[in-house]
Amino acid sequence: WQPRAKYASCLDPTVEDVKRRCINLRRNFPGREDRLLLHFNGHGVPRPTVNGEVWVFNRGFTQYTPLSVYDLQCWLGTPCILVFDCSNAGRLIDALRAMLCSGADGLTAQTEGAPTLGVDVIVLAACANDEQLPTNPELPADVFSSCLTTPLRMALRLACRNELFFASEALIDALPGSLGDRKSPLGELNWIFTAVTDAIAWAMLPRSLFRQLFRQDMLLASLFRNFLLAQRVMASCGLKPISSPALPSTHNHPLWDSFDLAAEFIMSTLAPIRPAPHITSHATAQTQIPVSSLAAATATNATMATSGAGAAAATTVTVSPNAGSPCAVGLTAASKSVPGSGGGRSCDGSGSGRPCSPSPFFAEQLAAFDVWLKDGSAERTPPEQLPILLQVLLSPTHRLSALVLLARFTNLGWWAVRETLAVGIFPYLLKLLNGSSPELRHVLVYLWARLILYDPSCKHDLLRDSAHAFFADLLRPAPHGATVVQLLTQQLSLFIFSQICCQLPEGQRACMQVRLPELLANLLRLHLPTVEGGVDAIFEASHHESMNASQGSPEAGPSRATVAAVGGFGRGATDWRISCSSEVVWWVCICLGRLGAHPLAQLAAQQVDLPSLLVQSLHLASPRLRAAALHALIAICSTPSDVQQTAGGAGASVHGGLGSSTSIACRGGIEWRLQLGVSALPTLAD
Numbered sequence: 001w002q003p004r005a006k007y008a009s010c011l012d013p014t015v016e017d018v019k020r021r022c023i024n025l026r027r028n029f030p031g032r033e034d035r036l037l038l039h040f041n042g043h044g045v046p047r048p049t050v051n052g053e054v055w056v057f058n059r060g061f062t063q064y065t066p067l068s069v070y071d072l073q074c075w076l077g078t079p080c081i082l083v084f085d086c087s088n089a090g091r092l093i094d095a096l097r098a099m100l101c102s103g104a105d106g107l108t109a110q111t112e113g114a115p116t117l118g119v120d121v122i123v124l125a126a127c128a129n130d131e132q133l134p135t136n137p138e139l140p141a142d143v144f145s146s147c148l149t150t151p152l153r154m155a156l157r158l159a160c161r162n163e164l165f166f167a168s169e170a171l172i173d174a175l176p177g178s179l180g181d182r183k184s185p186l187g188e189l190n191w192i193f194t195a196v197t198d199a200i201a202w203a204m205l206p207r208s209l210f211r212q213l214f215r216q217d218m219l220l221a222s223l224f225r226n227f228l229l230a231q232r233v234m235a236s237c238g239l240k241p242i243s244s245p246a247l248p249s250t251h252n253h254p255l256w257d258s259f260d261l262a263a264e265f266i267m268s269t270l271a272p273i274r275p276a277p278h279i280t281s282h283a284t285a286q287t288q289i290p291v292s293s294l295a296a297a298t299a300t301n302a303t304m305a306t307s308g309a310g311a312a313a314a315t316t317v318t319v320s321p322n323a324g325s326p327c328a329v330g331l332t333a334a335s336k337s338v339p340g341s342g343g344g345r346s347c348d349g350s351g352s353g354r355p356c357s358p359s360p361f362f363a364e365q366l367a368a369f370d371v372w373l374k375d376g377s378a379e380r381t382p383p384e385q386l387p388i389l390l391q392v393l394l395s396p397t398h399r400l401s402a403l404v405l406l407a408r409f410t411n412l413g414w415w416a417v418r419e420t421l422a423v424g425i426f427p428y429l430l431k432l433l434n435g436s437s438p439e440l441r442h443v444l445v446y447l448w449a450r451l452i453l454y455d456p457s458c459k460h461d462l463l464r465d466s467a468h469a470f471f472a473d474l475l476r477p478a479p480h481g482a483t484v485v486q487l488l489t490q491q492l493s494l495f496i497f498s499q500i501c502c503q504l505p506e507g508q509r510a511c512m513q514v515r516l517p518e519l520l521a522n523l524l525r526l527h528l529p530t531v532e533g534g535v536d537a538i539f540e541a542s543h544h545e546s547m548n549a550s551q552g553s554p555e556a557g558p559s560r561a562t563v564a565a566v567g568g569f570g571r572g573a574t575d576w577r578i579s580c581s582s583e584v585v586w587w588v589c590i591c592l593g594r595l596g597a598h599p600l601a602q603l604a605a606q607q608v609d610l611p612s613l614l615v616q617s618l619h620l621a622s623p624r625l626r627a628a629a630l631h632a633l634i635a636i637c638s639t640p641s642d643v644q645q646t647a648g649g650a651g652a653s654v655h656g657g658l659g660s661s662t663s664i665a666c667r668g669g670i671e672w673r674l675q676l677g678v679s680a681l682p683t684l685a686d
Helices: 015-028 069-076 090-102 143-149 151-159 169-173 185-204 207-214 218-235 255-268 291-297 326-335 361-375 386-392 399-410 414-422 426-432 438-454 458-464 469-474 484-501 505-513 516-550 560-567 576-595 599-607 610-617 623-637 650-667 670-685
Strands: 005-010 034-041 053-057 064-068 080-085 121-125 242-244 302-308 314-319
Touching: 005 015, 015 034, 015 053, 015 064, 015 069, 034 069, 034 143, 034 218, 053 069, 064 069, 069 080, 069 090, 080 090, 080 143, 080 218, 090 121, 090 242, 121 218, 143 151, 143 218, 151 169, 151 185, 151 218, 151 255, 185 207, 185 218, 185 255, 185 361, 185 386, 207 218, 207 414, 255 361, 361 386, 361 399, 386 399, 399 414, 399 438, 414 438, 426 438, 426 458, 438 458, 438 469, 438 484, 458 484, 458 505, 469 484, 484 505, 484 576, 505 516, 505 599, 516 576, 516 599, 516 610, 576 610, 576 623, 599 610, 599 623, 610 623
Parallel strands: 005 314, 034 080, 034 314, 080 121
Antiparallel strands: 005 302, 034 302, 053 064, 121 242, 302 314
16 A cells, blocks of 8 residues: 555554554654554454544453544544544544543533644544444455555445456466556556546545645545545445544446446456356445454554655554454554556467567547537536546656647636636646647647646745746757747747746846856847837738728728737738737747846846847837837846946947837837837937
């Protein structure tokens, strides 16, 4: 279950043994991010009391002694996880809730800073307070613990044993491959199981609870994925596992059928289909063995564990039966490592080399997401396949399709971006920026632009991981000329840099590290000739049309060229390259205007001759481009006194730019005239 975890067993414990082990664990992991896990496996011992007590041995191992779960929690400290695999386990949650709210004696009020059940203290119980664990020989004796520790094995036992297909125990145990190899049958099934349980939790839980349980702690997320499976397996026995925080029932979610279908597909490639033997229902064939007889044959044991939130290593504590008891045999069989984990690529695990066909599960889920985008997006309810897209991003085969679907989803508006961030897409997209293939770059830039547009705080994560260098590489000129797609990608990259530079000194310093002023100067040199010829022609055409309209010409009315000239970009022009180049020039000016507040950026701008390029931009026909260029010119030339001598030519550039701009002031729109007036005030004062 957790191969990197650190486990400490406490077998046949006394009260003093449990106390000493819990206190030592908390002493070794004192941080608030270290969550300890205590797993109590109480088979064959008396049931928990209504006062919230479990049973351990006395010092002489002659009788059982009650141990309060409140004392367990106090010894473990917070944060912690308590797992109780015993009959009437719901009593322990009820008692612990009452004691945490009112104190151990039930009389005093809860003190300030006391742990909160469901947040600091998380509890998983095998059944409700009036239910008894199943004793069906077809199931492991510790079926709840088996679901939590060997989930894939239990899921396959439930999914692949029906009237149409039966997978033997040996076949399930001999699955080839490893959990980390998604190309092997074992790894692919584990991958699908993770995607399905995440999607079910996303669909059924409130967003805040989903984020707490499935996105903040790796150990907690893995445990609750397995708990969703436990709900399904225990429901087949007529039982209902409970937890704090409480989770709704998910055992009948439709996505479980998708998992069953995928599991049957993969398992059918490993062995020929044969008729299933007679299977007795778990809910009706429970052999009632008296608890007292089990108690005579076995005693109580304890195991404990801890995990850092999201850390690679964890320490786990589990309370389990004696190794020689009948119940312990079931636990050992359920917890043993899966053979064949060294796994080759053959389906049968025999080394024959017979190829194994991948499951169509993820392709089908992508198709379902595409159908939702076409027909169901107007409802503003996110599709249940959204968390599955995160898992698809891990596969190079479907990665591009998943990113395109995700881009189409975020294009629906702010609510779609909010849902995308809530499902936990951010770490995946951040990782893809490192070493992504060329065909993914355009989609990644679009997604990041959407995220930063609706959540500007994302730029801090970009800076922390130095991922902004990815966007700087996209601003470098293409060796064979830029296509329209590359021009659009440059626009989005410039938008991202404009947000990074906006009133953020560390962002401005990061831009200087990737030599952003030099990149911006190269873009201006590349695109200004295209814009000067193209936009001027559009401006003259629109001016001619406006004259015709004023003279009563039949062509009167706002044409596409007129709208383009007023907008300042030539958006309606047929030459998309001119339009895209205009956008690039505008965003370059915006970036310079926000980057110019940094003294080093001002000096770098002088070195790459940016002022003269901006003065050249003041003669463009578009008022919007001229206003942006003037704004950038003032920003990079308004140097502080300590660098005024180094940038001595800046003042002349500003004065010259303003002087030349007055000759075309009459042609400008209100944006240009307003920016010209605001920018001229400091110059007139000098």
